[in-house]
Amino acid sequence: MARENLRATVLGFLGAFAVFALLFYFAGVEELVDTLQMADVGTVxxxxxxxxxxxxxxxxxxxxVLGVLGVDLSLAKSFFIFSGAMFSNNITPFGQAGGExxxxxxxxxxxxxxxxxxLAAIASVDTLNFVPSITIALVGAAYYATEVTLGTNRNLVLALAAVVVLAVAVPALGYTTWQYRYQLEDRIVSALTPAIRTVARYVPRAPVPTETGVERRIDGFFRAIERVAxxxxxxxxALGAxxxxxxxQMLGLWLxxxxxxxxxxxxxxxxxVPIGAIAGVTPLPGGAGGIETVLxxxxxxxxxxxxTRSIAVAAIVIFRGAVYWVPTLLGGGVMAWVSFVGSRS
Structure with a gap:
C-alpha cells in the first residue's frame, strides 16, 4: 500500500515537472528569468x-470546527497542524481529496x-472553504464587468459560466445530500464494512475490526458532520475565517x-484565484502545474x-512559490516531528 502511494506521488511530481517545463517554454525561459530578477524583494x-x-x-x-466537536486546541497548535495538513495535500495526488x-x-x-x-473536522473545513471562494469569484466577476466587457473574451466568459454552474450545483448537491444523509450513511456502511475488514486482514499488526466497530466509526463520522452543520x-x-x-491569497497574487x-x-x-484552485483536483501533487497553468x-x-506571457508566469511563480512552498516546508517539519514523537512512544 505504501509502495503504491509512493509510486503515485513520484509519478505525480514527474507529471508536474513536465507541465512546468512546458509552461516555462511557453513563457520563454530567458525572458522569464529576467523578469524574476527584477522582482522587488520587499514586496515578495x-x-x-x-x-x-x-x-x-x-x-x-x-x-x-474542532471546538464544535469537543476538541480543544490552541491557535498556535492548530496553525502547525493545518500546515501539516497542507503538506499532506501538497504531496498527494488529487490535492485535498488525497490528503484528507x-x-x-x-x-x-x-x-x-x-x-x-x-476526518469529519478536516472534511468540514474543506467544504466550508469552498463556499466563500465561489462567492468571492462571483463578486470579483461582477465588479470587473463594470470596468470592462467580459463578453469580448470567450475564455473569461467560459470561466465565469463554470463558476455560476458550481455556485448552483454545489449547494443543490449539498442540500440533497443533507436531506438524505441517513440513507447515505446506511449505504456507505453497507459498502465499506466488508472492504475495510478485508483490507485489515492484510495489514500487518492491524486488528480486524468487527462489523459493529466499523459501523460505529462511520456513524461517528456522520454524527460529527451533523454537529458542525x-x-x-x-x-x-469558520466561514468568516x-x-x-x-x-x-488574492492579495498575495496582486502583490x-x-x-x-x-x-x-x-x-x-x-x-x-478561486477558479485556479479548482485545478487542485488534478492527479498532480497539490495541483502543482495544473493550478499554475489555469491561472x-x-x-x-x-x-x-x-x-505578457513572461510577466504572467513570473507573477504566478512568485505567488504559487509562496502559497505552495511555505506550508509545505512548515508542514513537512510538523509531520517529521509527529513521526519522531510517535516512534519514541
Missing amino acids: GLVVLTTLAWLAAWSLALRT PVTAYLISQSADAEYETS TNPRGLAI SAFGWFC SFRAIGIDIPLSIAMLV VALLLAAPLPTV
Whole structure:
C-alpha cells in the first residue's frame, strides 16, 4: 500500500515537472528569468506574509470546527497542524481529496482526538472553504464587468459560466445530500464494512475490526458532520475565517504582480484565484502545474495589456512559490516531528 502511494506521488511530481517545463517554454525561459530578477524583494516578502495570514485564518477555521466537536486546541497548535495538513495535500495526488486521510491521522495524533472526528473536522473545513471562494469569484466577476466587457473574451466568459454552474450545483448537491444523509450513511456502511475488514486482514499488526466497530466509526463520522452543520455560531466563524484566508491569497497574487512592477485590478485576482484552485483536483501533487497553468491562462485571457506571457508566469511563480512552498516546508517539519514523537512512544 505504501509502495503504491509512493509510486503515485513520484509519478505525480514527474507529471508536474513536465507541465512546468512546458509552461516555462511557453513563457520563454530567458525572458522569464529576467523578469524574476527584477522582482522587488520587499514586496515578495509581503507575499510570504499574506501566505502566513492565509494559513492562520484557515487554521482558525479548523480550530473552530474542532471546538464544535469537543476538541480543544490552541491557535498556535492548530496553525502547525493545518500546515501539516497542507503538506499532506501538497504531496498527494488529487490535492485535498488525497490528503484528507493523512490529515485526519495528523489531527488525531496531535489533538488526541478520534480518527473519525478528525476526518469529519478536516472534511468540514474543506467544504466550508469552498463556499466563500465561489462567492468571492462571483463578486470579483461582477465588479470587473463594470470596468470592462467580459463578453469580448470567450475564455473569461467560459470561466465565469463554470463558476455560476458550481455556485448552483454545489449547494443543490449539498442540500440533497443533507436531506438524505441517513440513507447515505446506511449505504456507505453497507459498502465499506466488508472492504475495510478485508483490507485489515492484510495489514500487518492491524486488528480486524468487527462489523459493529466499523459501523460505529462511520456513524461517528456522520454524527460529527451533523454537529458542525447544526452549529450556526461555529459555521459563521469558520466561514468568516475562510473568506479572510481567500482574500489573503488574492492579495498575495496582486502583490506578486506589484513585485515585478505591474498593476492589475484586485477584482481580477478575486476572479482567477478561486477558479485556479479548482485545478487542485488534478492527479498532480497539490495541483502543482495544473493550478499554475489555469491561472496563467485566465490572466492572459483577461484584457490586461501590460501582462505578457513572461510577466504572467513570473507573477504566478512568485505567488504559487509562496502559497505552495511555505506550508509545505512548515508542514513537512510538523509531520517529521509527529513521526519522531510517535516512534519514541
